[in-house]
Amino acid sequence: MVAALVIMTLAGSAVLLGCLSAYAWYRRALADCVEWGTTYRLIDAHVAALADQADALAARDAAESRTANSEARETQRLRTVAAEASNQRRQTDAAVHAITDVRVSCAAKQSPVALHEHVEAFRDASNRLRPEIGRIRSVFEPVAARVLEHDPQARAVAVNRIRAVMPGVRALYRDTPGLRDAGIGRGLRDALTQAASAADNPGSTYRTLADAEHTLFTKADEFTRARNTKRGIDCGRTACVALTFDDGPRVDISRRVVQSLRDKGDRATFFAVGGAIDDAAIPVLRDDTRYGMPVGSHTMSHTDLPAIMQAGTERQEFDDAATRISEATGRPVNLLRPPHGAADEASRRYLANHLGAGIALYDVDSYDWAVGASARSVQWKVTAQARPGSIILMHDIHEHTAAALPHILDALRAKGYRMVTIEELTGQYPRPGYVYYSRDNIIPW
Ligand SMILES: [Zn+2]
Secondary structure, three states: OHHHHHHHHHHHHHHHHHHHHHHHHHHHHHHHHHHHHHHHHHHHHHHHHHHHHHHHHHHHHHHOOOOOHHHHHHHHHHHHHHHHHHHHHHOOOHHHHOOOOHHHHHHOOOOHHHHHHHHHHHHHHHHHHHHHHHHHHHHHHHHHHHHOOOOHHHHHHHHHHHHHHHHHHHHHHHOOHHHHOOHHHHHHHHHHHHHHHHHHOOOOOHHHHHHHHHHHHHHHHHHHHHHHHHOOOOOOOOOEEEEEEEOOOOHHHHHHHHHHHHHOOOOOEEEEOHHHOOOOOHHHHHHHHHOOOOEEEOOOOOOOHHHHHHHOOHHHHHHHHHHHHHHHHOOOOOEEOOHHHOOOHHHHHHHHHHHOOEEEOOOEEOOOOOOOOOHHHHHHHHHHHOOOOEEEEEEOOOHHHHHHHHHHHHHHHHOOOEEOOHHHHHOOOOOOOOEEOEOOOEEOO
8 A cells, every 4th residue: 555655656756747847848948949039030130131231332332433353353252142141041931931920939839849840940040041141241341341441431330339349348358457467468458459549540441440349359258268267167168057137226136136146156147227227226236246247238218129229219228228337337338138038130230339239138038027936936947947058037126036046056056057147158258239149049240
């Protein structure tokens, strides 16, 4: 009798565990579907925009009748690469291309097999198209350097972006005293000087500006990786995850979240809503920064990015929010987390060129915002879904999130994870216009 009971209990546990892991699998697959569906849409829109820019540049070159043979060949090559990219876009499965609401289409796949196939179709379309961005850029830039050499508009955009990026890179340099005098620090300081003089000199050409920006990022990346090494972080070799907290600051909760992280020697990245920063919240944000936790923007009023672009409220929602946050933290904003994960080509462009900022998305949703969420559900969803390189979405405005955090940190550590910031995770200084879903899924600009 006892034996039978034991067997029944064990069998019951096995069934329960089986159900739980099936549910975990479904959650993970649904998250992957949304991630890769939106990745595909962002890449597709960007490739389309780049191909249009390439065609316009080639047409302008032809109209201005630059006739040197080598130049004509270069411009012809640009047309070809743009046409090939457009062709690659057209080769995407028509059913995949036609999907405008990724979340709805993912949620509609009820069977595990259908959901899995949907994820693979999105992933495949994304990975086929992604290399086109680099291919167009590599041919576009040399032609642009020649055709746009003294173009005032192109210069203004380049100057603006360099000016937007420099304060953040300067803060990186300033905040890492141990590396400033090393060769790597001198390299970054020289790149900063070069970028400043390129931006300040009215005679500098498009090429000078592009080169200065390129060098600045190369050196900032080297410096970021050296800082990681100094901190004993190498997310290429060991498993890391980046916890992120949106919608704050909410003084009591945000303080508890930061304290839990500090207690365990961990770091996270925060995305503050500009409109939520009152006098009481300023010291909280200042402390985040002091403890090495970057604070990015989550817009001024928690509005979706496409809606901001349509309403024409970019200045308030992006620029003013970034100013308010950086006044509180003492550090420039170089990343923005879109409310509800909604971003588009127009908002990427604005953030890249006006704010010099990238976009931080996520591949793991803790669902701490959902109705009925509890400390237990949040802990379970995070630990069940986290993978090496994940960026994890949480909110420092919920009691249950603050309550779950110490347990999440313990559980992730027990699984071998190190909890780091997004910059530490990617080993890259955040790039204007780039979209970061995870360490392994980064969309270039
Ligand atoms: Zn939010």
